[in-house]
Amino acid sequence: MSQPQPHIAVVKMYKAREEIYPREVSGRFSRLRWLCVWLTQLVFYGLPWLSWNGRQSVLFDLGARKFYIFGLVLWPQDFIYLAALLIICAYSLFLFTAVAGRVWCGYACPQTVYTEIFMWIERRIEGTRSARMRLARQPWNVEKVARKGGKHLAWTALALWTGLTFVGYFTPIQTLVHEATGLTLGPWEWFWVIFYAFATYGNAGWMREQVCKYMCPYARFQSAMFDKDTLIVTYDGVRGEPRGALPKHEARAERGLGDCIDCSMCVQVCPTGIDIRKGLQYECIGCAACIDACDSVMDKVGMRHGLIRYSTDHAMKQGWKFKQVRERIFRPRVLVYTGLLVLIVAAFFTTLAMRTPLKLDVIRDRGSMGREVEDGLIENVYRLQIMNTAETARHLRITVHGIDGIALATSNAIDIDGTTSRVVPVRVRAPGSRANPGSNKITFELQSLDGAKLDVREKAVFIVPR
Amino acid sequence: MADFTNGFWDIYIAVLTLVGILGCAVLLWSQSKQKVLVDGEKATADATAKALTTGHIWDEDLTELNTPMPRWWMILFYLTIVFGLVYLVLYPGLGSYAGKLHWQSSTAYQEELKKADAEYGPLFDKYLHQDLKVVAADPQAHAIGERLFLTYCSQCHGSDARGNKGIPNLTDQDWLYGGEPETIKTTIMNGRNGQMPVMGPVLGSDQAVTDVANYVLSLSGSTHDPIRAVFGKEKFANCAPCHGADGKGNQAIGAPNLTDKIWLWGGSIDTVETTISKGRSNQMPAWKDFLGEAKVHVLAAYVWSLSNDPKAAAQTAAPADNAPKQ
Numbered sequence: 001m002s003q004p005q006p007h008i009a010v011v012k013m014y015k016a017r018e019e020i021y022p023r024e025v026s027g028r029f030s031r032l033r034w035l036c037v038w039l040t041q042l043v044f045y046g047l048p049w050l051s052w053n054g055r056q057s058v059l060f061d062l063g064a065r066k067f068y069i070f071g072l073v074l075w076p077q078d079f080i081y082l083a084a085l086l087i088i089c090a091y092s093l094f095l096f097t098a099v100a101g102r103v104w105c106g107y108a109c110p111q112t113v114y115t116e117i118f119m120w121i122e123r124r125i126e127g128t129r130s131a132r133m134r135l136a137r138q139p140w141n142v143e144k145v146a147r148k149g150g151k152h153l154a155w156t157a158l159a160l161w162t163g164l165t166f167v168g169y170f171t172p173i174q175t176l177v178h179e180a181t182g183l184t185l186g187p188w189e190w191f192w193v194i195f196y197a198f199a200t201y202g203n204a205g206w207m208r209e210q211v212c213k214y215m216c217p218y219a220r221f222q223s224a225m226f227d228k229d230t231l232i233v234t235y236d237g238v239r240g241e242p243r244g245a246l247p248k249h250e251a252r253a254e255r256g257l258g259d260c261i262d263c264s265m266c267v268q269v270c271p272t273g274i275d276i277r278k279g280l281q282y283e284c285i286g287c288a289a290c291i292d293a294c295d296s297v298m299d300k301v302g303m304r305h306g307l308i309r310y311s312t313d314h315a316m317k318q319g320w321k322f323k324q325v326r327e328r329i330f331r332p333r334v335l336v337y338t339g340l341l342v343l344i345v346a347a348f349f350t351t352l353a354m355r356t357p358l359k360l361d362v363i364r365d366r367g368s369m370g371r372e373v374e375d376g377l378i379e380n381v382y383r384l385q386i387m388n389t390a391e392t393a394r395h396l397r398i399t400v401h402g403i404d405g406i407a408l409a410t411s412n413a414i415d416i417d418g419t420t421s422r423v424v425p426v427r428v429r430a431p432g433s434r435a436n437p438g439s440n441k442i443t444f445e446l447q448s449l450d451g452a453k454l455d456v457r458e459k460a461v462f463i464v465p466r
Numbered sequence: 467m468a469d470f471t472n473g474f475w476d477i478y479i480a481v482l483t484l485v486g487i488l489g490c491a492v493l494l495w496s497q498s499k500q501k502v503l504v505d506g507e508k509a510t511a512d513a514t515a516k517a518l519t520t521g522h523i524w525d526e527d528l529t530e531l532n533t534p535m536p537r538w539w540m541i542l543f544y545l546t547i548v549f550g551l552v553y554l555v556l557y558p559g560l561g562s563y564a565g566k567l568h569w570q571s572s573t574a575y576q577e578e579l580k581k582a583d584a585e586y587g588p589l590f591d592k593y594l595h596q597d598l599k600v601v602a603a604d605p606q607a608h609a610i611g612e613r614l615f616l617t618y619c620s621q622c623h624g625s626d627a628r629g630n631k632g633i634p635n636l637t638d639q640d641w642l643y644g645g646e647p648e649t650i651k652t653t654i655m656n657g658r659n660g661q662m663p664v665m666g667p668v669l670g671s672d673q674a675v676t677d678v679a680n681y682v683l684s685l686s687g688s689t690h691d692p693i694r695a696v697f698g699k700e701k702f703a704n705c706a707p708c709h710g711a712d713g714k715g716n717q718a719i720g721a722p723n724l725t726d727k728i729w730l731w732g733g734s735i736d737t738v739e740t741t742i743s744k745g746r747s748n749q750m751p752a753w754k755d756f757l758g759e760a761k762v763h764v765l766a767a768y769v770w771s772l773s774n775d776p777k778a779a780a781q782t783a784a785p786a787d788n789a790p791k792q
């Protein structure tokens with residue numbers, strides 16, 4: 001036995017990531033999560049391949065500054081809708097986090113979804129949990145090279161396809177894929193495809209729960225959105241403790257043991273490597289794998305489900321049944337969020353539907369305020385900037401009102417192609433005697449001559465020299 | 467060219483920057499390990515436990531944790547330091563050091579200009595080799611010309627090109643220096659400087675000025691005092707050298723035609739008197755260096771088309787004129 005000697009020990013203040021080998025799990029929530037994976041990825045990978053009006057249905061053409069979403073063409077002037085969309089996203093986040101905790105994290109977040117897919121690939125190639133752990137301990141032989149190499153190859157292929165798809169939302173994907181296969185991509189396309197592929201490969205293949213634990217801001221402030229009636233993944237300590245393993249035939253209650261048989265399945269399936277029996281921790285992404293695992297073990301030992309279940313703080317402290325929990329779901333906070341969300345979503349879609357696909361800006365010439373022409377008329381010159389945001393060409397007519405006898409001295413008819421803007425200089429004449437000296441308020445009116453019945457008005461000023 | 471009046475500031479900036487970056491590295495390195503005084507066998511566990519809190523305790527049991535950072539985070543931080551140092555070797559940032567790549571915003575601008583010229587140059591060169599009347603009939607050239615006009619010319623000549631007080635109307639047939647396409651191009655390229663001399667002292671008196679003004683108005687059939695006009699006619703000999711004995715003007719020197727009802731500065735009797743007695747100075751800027759001949763060529767064709775029908779001109783032009791010059 002060595003003498004206890006005081007000495008200096010050096011402690012490293014950074015630690016390498018401990019590899020987590022989540023065990024396979026199946027159950028109700030696992031099926032729900034995979035449903036979300038399928039839905040989100042079908043939309044993500046599938047949408048750019050749909051066509052609309054001879055072009056890609058969803059295309060964010062940054063270069064031409066136009067966002068195409070099916071029949072809608074959004075211009076930079078429509079940026080307010082993006083702001084509204086972000087507000088809607090924020091409120092829906094508040095709503096379902098207040099109701100059911102980190103459901104975004106566990107079911108819909110791209111980090112979770114891609115990690116799930118990558119871990120599925122890993123399971124197919126490297127095997128079950130114990131097989132993977134054995135492979136990691138094993139020295140580098142042919143099998144290890146083949147399995148690890150194959151996994152990384154599959155990951156890289158999927159990551160590149162993901163990168164291509166992501167860039168395909170900004171450049172037409174059919175051209176992109178054609179160029180990629182022919183290796184004729186432009187330098188910026190190369191860069192972004194590889195960038196997003198690298199991000200996908202890195203985050204889903206290597207980083208996994210490190211993103212949730214250390215990088216994601218949502219993980220840090222989500223607890224502020226919970227209250228005591230939020231449904232969270234809960235270990236029923238009252239029922240489960242004290243935990244202990246016993247042969248099945250022995251009566252647990254007599255031995256003073258709770259329902260938890262300490263099988264540690266809940267720890268083995270956890271993708272963030274926590275023990276939910278310690279209570280809700282910030283690492284828990286609410287994936288409910290532990291619920292599925294515990295329920296399936298309970299089936300095997302003949303006890304009822306729900307040792308780990310979705311429950312609330314109030315329910316645990318006051319021993320509520322699920323009926324009472326369900327009542328509290330529709331509490332004031334949730335109702336207010338829902339009400340606000342319904343209002344904002346309704347307003348968003350209404351304004352979007354009622355949006356006029358024609359914009360008019362009037363810029364008065366500053367060089368000459370007003371000039372006198374024949375017959376005692378005063379003439380002002382304007383530039384009309386006309387933006388046709390829709391994809392159909394239009395025949396338009398411009399008229400001007402506000403002074404008795406005011407009219408355009410240039411042609412009334414304006415033709416404009418789809419998704420273009422035009423600058424049209426116009427001359428407006430009015431009888432000087434029937435207007436006020438100085439500035440007069442007038443209105444330009446732009447109307448469509450086809451059946452679309454578009455009508456846009458814009459105010460302007462007509463100057464009569466004193 | 468030095469950025470500062472004293473070389474000290476270059477060194478100051480360089481030193482501060484490097485100290486900051488290397489300071490971050492030192493900070494990382496020094497905080498990546500903790501030395502903990504421990505006893506005996508349980509050394510490792512004790513040491514780790516001690517290191518995990520900062521050691522301060524508030525309110526009896528409140529401790530501040532000092533949980534280790536993930537190693538990948540530390541590595542990334544070191545990588546950003548390396549990136550920063552590599553960047554400062556390649557690009558300017560340490561005082562007046564120009565960087566190995568010699569990047570400058572002025573040369574970056576020149577590169578962009580070269581790229582733009584390479585992309586748009588061929589289009590303008592195509593038009594440059596065509597006759598101005600042919601260019602005027604081309605719809606694409608017309609659209610380009612209109613945009614050029616609205617950008618560069620409309621501030622003075624108006625969005626409708628009808629001019630202003632002291633600025634000519636480009637849509638009429640009255641030209642100070644000549645309305646042929648080549649002449650218009652020369653006007654735009656080299657600019658014009660029109661000077662109406664101060665004739666007040668030459669004529670002698672306000673009465674004389676008024677007489678001449680009335681005579682001038684009579685030349686275009688505008689309202690005038692006929693008696694004064696008779697006196698004015700005698701004194702018009704002072705004006706004839708530039709405006710011609712018939713008052714029809716001289717395009718060689720930009721002397722306006724006084725026999726029409728188009729007035730550069732105004733046609734009222736008062737305005738004409740002011741013009742005569744005080745003179746006028748008119749400036750058309752030269753666009754040769756600013757736009758280059760190719761753009762001016764398209765612009766000149768557009769301006770000419772404002773007062774002429776290009777299609778009609780194309781039909782009357784000889785076939786040889788329409789062939790693009792090689």
